[in-house]
Amino acid sequence: MKYRLFTLISIILFCTLWHHSKAQYYNDPENHECLKCHSGQAYTFHNELMDLEEKKLMNPYFILDTVALALGVHNLFDCTDCHSYEYVTYPHASNLKLESLITCLDCHGGDESFASYQFEKIEEESQKSIHYQVYGDNFTCSKCHSQHTYAATARTSSDVLEIVDYSNKMCLSCHNNMNKYQLVSGHENPQLIQVHDWLPNQELHFKHVRCIECHTEIVDGLMVSHNIQEKAKAVKNCVECHTTNSRLKSSLYKYQNLQKRSETGIFNAVLSNESYVIGTHQSPFLKLLSIIIFLATLVGVATHTIFRILKK
Numbered sequence: 517m518k519y520r521l522f523t524l525i526s527i528i529l530f531c532t533l534w535h536h537s538k539a540q541y542y543n544d545p546e547n548h549e550c551l552k553c554h555s556g557q558a559y560t561f562h563n564e565l566m567d568l569e570e571k572k573l574m575n576p577y578f579i580l581d582t583v584a585l586a587l588g589v590h591n592l593f594d595c596t597d598c599h600s601y602e603y604v605t606y607p608h609a610s611n612l613k614l615e616s617l618i619t620c621l622d623c624h625g626g627d628e629s630f631a632s633y634q635f636e637k638i639e640e641e642s643q644k645s646i647h648y649q650v651y652g653d654n655f656t657c658s659k660c661h662s663q664h665t666y667a668a669t670a671r672t673s674s675d676v677l678e679i680v681d682y683s684n685k686m687c688l689s690c691h692n693n694m695n696k697y698q699l700v701s702g703h704e705n706p707q708l709i710q711v712h713d714w715l716p717n718q719e720l721h722f723k724h725v726r727c728i729e730c731h732t733e734i735v736d737g738l739m740v741s742h743n744i745q746e747k748a749k750a751v752k753n754c755v756e757c758h759t760t761n762s763r764l765k766s767s768l769y770k771y772q773n774l775q776k777r778s779e780t781g782i783f784n785a786v787l788s789n790e791s792y793v794i795g796t797h798q799s800p801f802l803k804l805l806s807i808i809i810f811l812a813t814l815v816g817v818a819t820h821t822i823f824r825i826l827k828k
């Protein structure tokens with residue numbers, strides 16, 4: 517009995533330590549085979565032909581952010597779980613460039629444990645999107661989601677501004693990056709500030725609402741809508757958000773981690789919100805009160821008039 521308890525404790529201890537060490541793994545690029553080279557501006561290697569240590573600049577697009585890696589949903593993976601083991605040798609074999617990488621659906625499709633994310637439905641919606649219509653299978657999930665660093669912020673964060681920032685950076689990483697945009701499209705990216713110049717307080721809006729709020733169709737039952745529609749269908753009507761029945765209630769503010777927001781009355785709206793959207797937080801009590809005051813005024817004016825007429 518004692519021994520069993522001891523073994524159990526050791527196993528738990530081992531697992532915790534293992535989990536911990538794996539989670540910390542990426543934070544220690546010095547000791548990580550791949551990150552020794554892939555986490556900094558420059559890398560060093562031994563040139564066997566010349567028999568000397570050489571230092572070269574790393575391609576900036578091949579540098580990984582170790583902090584974001586450690587925070588990502590796949591932080592328990594190691595590089596060679598997804599990439600070929602042949603990458604341990606440097607220079608990397610040239611045929612590795614042709615390696616086909618596993619997609620999100622290859623791992624997550626049909627897996628019960630991830631059912632709540634509805635990967636299949638997300639794929640279906642993505643394939644309706646304008647990006648997919650123009651670029652087909654070349655517009656992979658990875659164009660927006662880095663498999664290295666993706667964190668499901670919309671579910672895990674309780675800070676609207678953080679959720680908005682995370683989500684918008686996924687779009688801006690391409691729409692505001694000439695190189696990446698051209699790589700996909702072959703032409704220059706339209707300037708977003710000009711495109712949205714009809715929107716007042718643009719900077720403020722982009723901090724408080726996600727691009728997908730205006731650019732996707734809201735799908736019931738899906739946490740994050742994935743059907744990016746053509747620009748003609750984008751939301752331009754202020755009232756869609758600036759009203760009691762704001763579309764934000766069924767999109768940005770619907771997450772359980774933000775539940776306080778959707779149950780807004782005017783008071784907790786002010787207390788719990790970083791965003792106070794003009795028009796959305798009408799309190800039923802105040803509404804009733806204003807109607808009563810209005811009616812009372814009418815009655816007052818009417819009696820006043822009647823008395824004046826009677827006096828004459």
Ligand code: HEC
Nearest residue numbers: 549550553559560561575578595596599603604606608613
């Ligand atoms: C000695 C430095 C060094 C080490 C160690 C290293 N890499 Fe690289 N890697 C590079 C450089 C430099 C490139 C840029 C392209 C090239 O020179 O092949 C690169 C490119 C890559 C690419 C992009 C290939 C492409 O062209 O699309 C991948 C993926 C990659 N490495 C994965 C890994 C993995 C996984 C490991 C660990 C098992 C690893 N690398 C270890 C230096 C290194």
Ligand code: HEC
Nearest residue numbers: 550551554577578590593594595597598617618658663664
């Ligand atoms: C969960 C799977 C997964 C893991 C784990 C993973 N990668 Fe990747 N990696 C990918 C995919 C998918 C791509 C291609 C991205 C794309 O198509 O834009 C990629 C691309 C790359 C590239 C090319 C640059 C780029 O962003 O396109 C490098 C370099 C790279 N990985 C290095 C690494 C290193 C180093 C590690 C470990 C620290 C690692 N990867 C772990 C899936 C993974």
Ligand code: HEC
Nearest residue numbers: 589590592598618619620623624657658661662663666668
């Ligand atoms: C190589 C297989 C593989 C690939 C490719 C892959 N995933 Fe994962 N993913 C996993 C596994 C396994 C876990 C569970 C990791 C854990 O529990 O630590 C996971 C976890 C997740 C989670 C968190 C689930 C949860 O709540 O625990 C999300 C979200 C996710 N992945 C999204 C994606 C997206 C989006 C892509 C494509 C860009 C992708 N994954 C590609 C295997 C994969």
Ligand code: HEC
Nearest residue numbers: 620633638639642656657660668669670671683686739740
């Ligand atoms: C045009 C960009 C884009 C593309 C393409 C894209 N996504 Fe997303 N996805 C997003 C954004 C933005 C979010 C919200 C970010 C967050 O989780 O905070 C998101 C969220 C998710 C989530 C988390 C949803 C949840 O319920 O928490 C999953 C899972 C996901 N995407 C899977 C996929 C898969 C699978 C594909 C490919 C079939 C894909 N995405 C393609 C932009 C994109």
Ligand code: HEC
Nearest residue numbers: 684687688691706711715722725726727730747750751752
């Ligand atoms: C308040 C709603 C709203 C928000 C938020 C919003 N957009 Fe738009 N966007 C629109 C509307 C409406 C149009 C169409 C404008 C027109 O045609 O005059 C548009 C147009 C566009 C276009 C088409 C450009 C062109 O002319 O080819 C792109 C790309 C775009 N938006 C990307 C984004 C990105 C990325 C974000 C997030 C940083 C974003 N939008 C946030 C409403 C919005």
Ligand code: HEC
Nearest residue numbers: 646650659660686687690700701727728731744746747748
């Ligand atoms: C990897 C690059 C990339 C990413 C990431 C990306 N886009 Fe795009 N997007 C494009 C390109 C390229 C086009 C131009 C398509 C075309 O030529 O019609 C485009 C077009 C658009 C359009 C305009 C459609 C039209 O009618 O002209 C909108 C709106 C848009 N994207 C919104 C978004 C949103 C919202 C996100 C994030 C959820 C996002 N994009 C992420 C590359 C990207």
Ligand code: HEC
Nearest residue numbers: 714715716717724725729730751753754757790791792793
């Ligand atoms: C996608 C939803 C959405 C749409 C569409 C939208 N807004 Fe907003 N707007 C917001 C949110 C959220 C805020 C809250 C920002 C904050 O917390 O101060 C805001 C803030 C504002 C403010 C700023 C008030 C201040 O505190 O300075 C003004 C003014 C405004 N919107 C006007 C407009 C006008 C005019 C339109 C139409 C052309 C419009 N909005 C369309 C969501 C939206």
